[in-house]
Amino acid sequence: MTSYLTLSGVNKQYGAFTALDHVDLDVEKGEFVTFLGPSGSGKTTTLMIIAGFEDATDGAVEVAGQSLAGLAPQDRNIGIVFQNYALFPHKTAAENVYFPLQMRSVKRAEGLARAEEMLTLVGLEGFGHRYPKELSGGQQQRVALARALVFEPDLLLLDEPLGALDKNLREQMQIEIKRIQRKLGVTTIFVTHDQSEAMSMSDRIVVFDKGNIQQAGRPLDIYHRPQTRFVADFIGETNLFDATVTDAAARRAQSPVLGEVSYAAEGLPALADGQEVALVLRPEQMKLSRDPVPGRMNAAMTVETIVNFGDSALVIGRHGGTPIRVRLHGADVVILKEGDAATVSWTEDAVYVVTR
Amino acid sequence: MNASLRLIGIFAIVFIAAPLLIVVPMSLSTSASLQFPPPGLWLGYYASYFTDMSWLRPTWNSLVIAFFTTLLTMALVVPATFALVRHRFYGKSVANLMMLMPLAVPHIVMAVGYYSYFGDLRLVFSKTGVVLAHTCLSVPITFLVLSANLKGFDRNLERAARSLGATPRQVFVHITLPILRPSLTISALFAFIQSFDETVVALFISGRDAETLPRKMFDSIRQEADPVIAVISTLLFLIVALALLAPHAMRLTRRMLATASRRTTPRDQT
Numbered sequence: 001m002t003s004y005l006t007l008s009g010v011n012k013q014y015g016a017f018t019a020l021d022h023v024d025l026d027v028e029k030g031e032f033v034t035f036l037g038p039s040g041s042g043k044t045t046t047l048m049i050i051a052g053f054e055d056a057t058d059g060a061v062e063v064a065g066q067s068l069a070g071l072a073p074q075d076r077n078i079g080i081v082f083q084n085y086a087l088f089p090h091k092t093a094a095e096n097v098y099f100p101l102q103m104r105s106v107k108r109a110e111g112l113a114r115a116e117e118m119l120t121l122v123g124l125e126g127f128g129h130r131y132p133k134e135l136s137g138g139q140q141q142r143v144a145l146a147r148a149l150v151f152e153p154d155l156l157l158l159d160e161p162l163g164a165l166d167k168n169l170r171e172q173m174q175i176e177i178k179r180i181q182r183k184l185g186v187t188t189i190f191v192t193h194d195q196s197e198a199m200s201m202s203d204r205i206v207v208f209d210k211g212n213i214q215q216a217g218r219p220l221d222i223y224h225r226p227q228t229r230f231v232a233d234f235i236g237e238t239n240l241f242d243a244t245v246t247d248a249a250a251r252r253a254q255s256p257v258l259g260e261v262s263y264a265a266e267g268l269p270a271l272a273d274g275q276e277v278a279l280v281l282r283p284e285q286m287k288l289s290r291d292p293v294p295g296r297m298n299a300a301m302t303v304e305t306i307v308n309f310g311d312s313a314l315v316i317g318r319h320g321g322t323p324i325r326v327r328l329h330g331a332d333v334v335i336l337k338e339g340d341a342a343t344v345s346w347t348e349d350a351v352y353v354v355t356r
Numbered sequence: 357m358n359a360s361l362r363l364i365g366i367f368a369i370v371f372i373a374a375p376l377l378i379v380v381p382m383s384l385s386t387s388a389s390l391q392f393p394p395p396g397l398w399l400g401y402y403a404s405y406f407t408d409m410s411w412l413r414p415t416w417n418s419l420v421i422a423f424f425t426t427l428l429t430m431a432l433v434v435p436a437t438f439a440l441v442r443h444r445f446y447g448k449s450v451a452n453l454m455m456l457m458p459l460a461v462p463h464i465v466m467a468v469g470y471y472s473y474f475g476d477l478r479l480v481f482s483k484t485g486v487v488l489a490h491t492c493l494s495v496p497i498t499f500l501v502l503s504a505n506l507k508g509f510d511r512n513l514e515r516a517a518r519s520l521g522a523t524p525r526q527v528f529v530h531i532t533l534p535i536l537r538p539s540l541t542i543s544a545l546f547a548f549i550q551s552f553d554e555t556v557v558a559l560f561i562s563g564r565d566a567e568t569l570p571r572k573m574f575d576s577i578r579q580e581a582d583p584v585i586a587v588i589s590t591l592l593f594l595i596v597a598l599a600l601l602a603p604h605a606m607r608l609t610r611r612m613l614a615t616a617s618r619r620t621t622p623r624d625q626t
């Protein structure tokens with residue numbers, strides 16, 4: 001597949017501060033890509049560089065093989081939805097959606113008809129005459145989406161568009177955005193710091209931290225095959241254990257908590273004997289029992305807290321000073337109580353190595 | 357609302373309205389000078405205001421001066437506000453301070469300054485001189501009103517418009533200007549009223565040819581206490597009251613028209 005949107009070596013400095021540090025990214029046509037990362041990690045900055053509101057200090061942005069350098073924002077044909085919607089308060093919903101067409105010299109009658117069509121697509125039929133302040137948050141969101149899509153942009157950029165909505169509305173809008181995006185096939189970049197949102201909506205997730213792309217990949221790969229300690233820690237619940245590689249060829253490492261451990265072969269970074277690494281073990285891939293289980297790898301721990309969720313429970317224990325989190329399902333929950341000595345067990349292919 | 361708050365409210369209203377209760381009856385008086393309570397009721401002083409050139413000329417002068425003061429103030433302050441609110445540049449805080457300076461200097465000091473300085477420039481006793489002086493006095497208040505509004509302006513609106521295909525000029529015409537229009541109107545109104553109201557500087561530099569209404573009123577009250585002064589005050593009050601009520605009235609009619617048209621054409625009123 002060829003890349004439709006390409007960022008190569010994009011750098012952004014604010015004075016001495018590096019907001020983006022050599023970002024490379026390929027996005028395919030029609031793909032739905034999510035930027036996920038903590039606050040201040042450079043997600044918005046990247047969007048603003050793509051949209052042309054900030055100049056990259058270094059590096060290049062291309063759409064369909066054409067460099068965007070020197071192209072003003074209004075000439076880039078990119079639709080943007082902002083977190084606060086940025087609807088024009090002095091224009092009705094239909095006039096808001098008509099605005100990009102107006103700027104492209106579409107006649108008012110025809111433009112308003114197309115605006116009305118687009119409003120229907122986002123589920124706002126008959127709301128065209130309302131002013132933004134006469135619409136609910138979710139409805140304003142839909143108008144902003146319609147406005148960003150009506151001129152058939154090459155790219156759709158959404159910067160935390162659902163941040164201001166309550167949970168139910170959020171889930172509804174997630175489905176809605178996905179539906180519309182599929183229907184129109186528009187290449188989309190969606191920014192969020194909600195990982196479940198990223199997991200459920202994206203074709204691909206790009207994890208940002210401190211101006212770097214930590215990892216880009218399909219949601220399940222990001223979850224199950226984190227490549228850096230940051231990603232492992234940021235996505236989902238994780239146990240991270242420091243370890244030292246004892247035999248890279250035989251995939252063995254020594255951990256103070258887990259003891260001698262073998263790790264999975266998949267997605268391994270290049271390792272050398274004696275290298276300091278971290279071992280990733282997801283809580284749901286570990287089991288808890290009183291005694292060591294033959295055929296699995298085992299380590300001792302003391303049960304400290306049991307948090308019951310009904311269908312599952314989270315057991316937080318300790319080995320020395322290190323906490324260990326184990327998620328149990330169904331009947332497993334009842335056998336232990338707080339203060340018990342227990343054994344955690346796992347299999348070799350559940351252990352991933354990330355570099356430190 | 358509790359009783360003591362209501363009492364304070366009533367006091368405030370009485371305090372503000374008291375001069376009106378005196379001025380309006382005096383304007384309808386038969387007496388030869390300002391006198392309260394009026395000995396009898398008569399509309400004669402209204403007639404004499406509207407026929408006497410020695411009152412109409414200063415009124416006209418004041419309107420012309422206020423008009424050009426407003427124009428000049430806005431021409432200076434609008435670009436200056438955009439620059440000071442939105443851009444960083446060397447000497448910005450000094451520029452900010454200079455904009456507000458006339459607020460800190462007593463009018464009488466400014467007036468003496470203009471009197472001697474404009475004398476050299478041959479601007480004393482001319483409308484141009486008064487317009488220039490009034491513009492200086494109007495700048496701070498206009499700037500304060502505008503900059504407060506511009507600071508609260510969401511720049512994402514402009515970014516959104518750019519991304520939707522608008523050039524910077526189109527953004528200004530279609531988005532920034534219409535959204536800022538109410539605050540532009542208000543600040544222009546402030547400039548106009550400030551100039552129309554201004555007495556001290558006008559006393560010093562307006563002279564006979566450019567005599568403004570407040571100056572004429574001041575002269576008149578010192579010499580003869582002509583009840584025409586009360587007439588003018590009453591008229592000014594009425595104009596201000598109408599100006600304040602006008603937007604409400606307009607909004608009300610627009611809403612009524614909108615609901616009426618919505619009722620007749622239920623769908624395609626966009």
Ligand SMILES: Nc1ncnc2c1ncn2[C@@H]1O[C@H](COP(=O)(O)OP(=O)(O)OP(=O)(O)O)[C@@H](O)[C@H]1O
Nearest residue numbers: 014017019037038039040041042043044045046193
């Ligand atoms: N105009 C600016 N001047 C200086 N620093 C800036 C500027 N804009 C952004 N930054 C810095 O760049 C970094 C990245 O900011 P950015 O807005 O891209 O973060 P983000 O990932 O979008 O975060 P959030 O999730 O909070 O929106 C931050 O540390 C921010 O403080």
Ligand SMILES: [Mg+2]
Nearest residue numbers: 043044045159
């Ligand atoms: Mg952001």
